[in-house]
Structures are given as structure tokens and as C-alpha cells.
Amino acid sequence: MIIESNDHEGAKVYEMITKQILQDLLLAPALSDLKAYVNPNEVVFIMAMKMKKTSKAKHLNEVSSSVYDPEKDLTTITINDENFLPNILKKLWKELGRENVHQPSRYIIELSGKKEVDNWVIDNPYENLKRRCYDAMFRIVPEGFKIIKDMSKNDIVAVVATDELIKDKWIDHCQKFIEELENTEYLY
Template sequence: MLVECYDEKGAEVYEIIIKQIFQDLVLGTAVDDLKAFVNPDDPVFILAIKMKKTSTVVEFKDVATFTYVKENDITSIFIEDENYLPNILKRLWRMFSRDEIYQPNRFTIEISGNQMNLETLIIDDPKSNLQRRIYDAIFRILPEGFKIIKDMSTKDIVAVVATDELIMDAWIEKANVYISELENGM
């Protein structure tokens, strides 16, 4: 972790703030590296965070078995991994009303019609979940009043430039340097 600031005490304070927020949100083990730049003279805050690799997305067919019975016009879904049941129900309730989802027991869900296309429905996306948690941390870390934010995130790096004025090209260049250094492991 590198916190750059022209004021040494300011850098120490922001390092403590960042560590505390990461601890509160249990993000320490999910982040490879972090670079921040704070300048009290120019109201700017630059933060670039490299995420660790996550597991791949989980599709519905990865955690359940589907059966369509044409005579009854019902698709039965047997949940093989109960850990994903809350995510499954949340996704299905967004697509159908709760009345359309029949759950006779903990492991079985029945839906009218041929719903075999649901097999490819994404149930869990660990990378997206991690990104969401990192953005939550960033918005807690940013100084209050810094409402002008430029998101410069790339594939595995979440990066923002924030200010309460117009964003200067030099700040964007500095963020790009941080992104490049994190991508190259520097």
C-alpha cells in the first residue's frame, strides 16, 4: 500500500482510514495492492486498487438440475447446492412474481412453462461482487464534498479520480501511472 501526500501526517491519517475501512468491510484478503494520492493544496484524491483473482461466474445449471415435464407444462428445478438458494430465489423473484414460483421443499422449485432457458442464468458473479464491495470502500474513503468523480477502472483494477473542482489532465495522467504500475506489479 502506498499513500502519497505532500503532508506526511495527512498520508499517515489516510493510511489509517483506508486500513480501517478495509478491515470493516473485510477486504484485506481480496486486494493485491493499493495506491492513493492525496493533495490538500489541490483538492484531489486518486485511488487505484488491484483486485485479487476471483472464481468464475456460477450459472444456474452449475448448482441445479432442470427437468421439464411437457404433460404438466412445469419446469422442476432441483437445487444441488443449497448455499446458492438465496441468490437463486432473489434472481427468480425479479423475473417472475413470487406467486409464480412454487417451492414444495427446500431443494425443489417449480415454475409453469418450459423454463429450461434459465440454466444459463448467472446466479453468482464473484468478481462483480468484489468490485461492488471495493466501490463501497472507495466512497467511504473519499473526502466529503468530493462529488466530481472520474471512474478509470480497468479489468482487475478499480481506480477513481475525485475532486470538488474540475478534474485536471495531470490527475488523470497520475491515475494512469498508478494503474500501469499496479498492472505490472510495481
């Protein structure tokens, strides 16, 4: 982790804040590197985080089985791995509406009509990690920095934040961080 700043003491404080937030969010083990730039004179904050690889997304058919009964016009989903039940319900409620999802027992979900749900993604560790990285960044960004440019790319989450117009040199600085992180090997 590198925190660049023209204010040496400020850089130490931001390093401490960053480490604490990453620890609080259990995010440190999921990152391979982090670079930040803070300049109170120019009122700018730049941060880029490189995420480690995650497991692949889980589809509904990997943790359950579904069968359509044409006589009853009913799709029945049988849960094989109850660890994913909350994710399954959340996805079904979001896509079909809570009123259209019936759960007569713990491991059975019924849907009216023929529903092609087997290939629905019910857990995406990559997107979950990315969301947690943004959460951490927005906790770290100085209060009042409301103008934010997202420069994220692939497995790197990066932002430029300020309370004034974003300057090209700040975008270039962030782009430099991204390029450096792209060339960084994972630190296992």
C-alpha cells in the first residue's frame, strides 16, 4: 500500500484510516495492492485498488434443481445447498416479484408457469468484492469531495475525487496508478 501526499503527516493519517477501514470491512485479504494520492492544497484524492481473483459466479442450477409440471403449470425449485437460499430468494423476488414466489417448505420454492431460471446468476463473488471496494473507497474519500470520477478497469477499482472541477493531470495520475497496478503480480 502506497499513500502519496505533499503532507507527510497527512499521508500517515490516511494510511491508518485506510488500513482500519479495510480491516473493518474484511477487505485487506481480497486486495493485492492499493495506491492513493492525497493533496490538500489541490483538494484532490485519488485511489486505485487491485482486487485478487475471486471464485466464479454461481448459477441457480449449480445449487438447486428445477422441474416444470405442465399439468399444474408450476415450476418447482428444490434447493440442494441451503447456504444459497437467501441469494436464490432475493434473485427470484427481484426478477419475479415477491408475490409470485411461494415457499411451501424450507427446501422447495414454487413459481407459477414455466420459468427458465436454471442459468440465473445467484451469487457473483467478483461483483460482491467490487461493491465492497467501492464501499471502502467512499468511506475513505474525504468528506465534502462530491465530484467523483470512476476510472475502474477490469479488476482495478479506481476513483478521482475533489470538490472542484477534475483536472486532466489528476486523471493522468489515476491512469498511472491503474497501469502500475495492472503490472503488479498478486502478493499471496
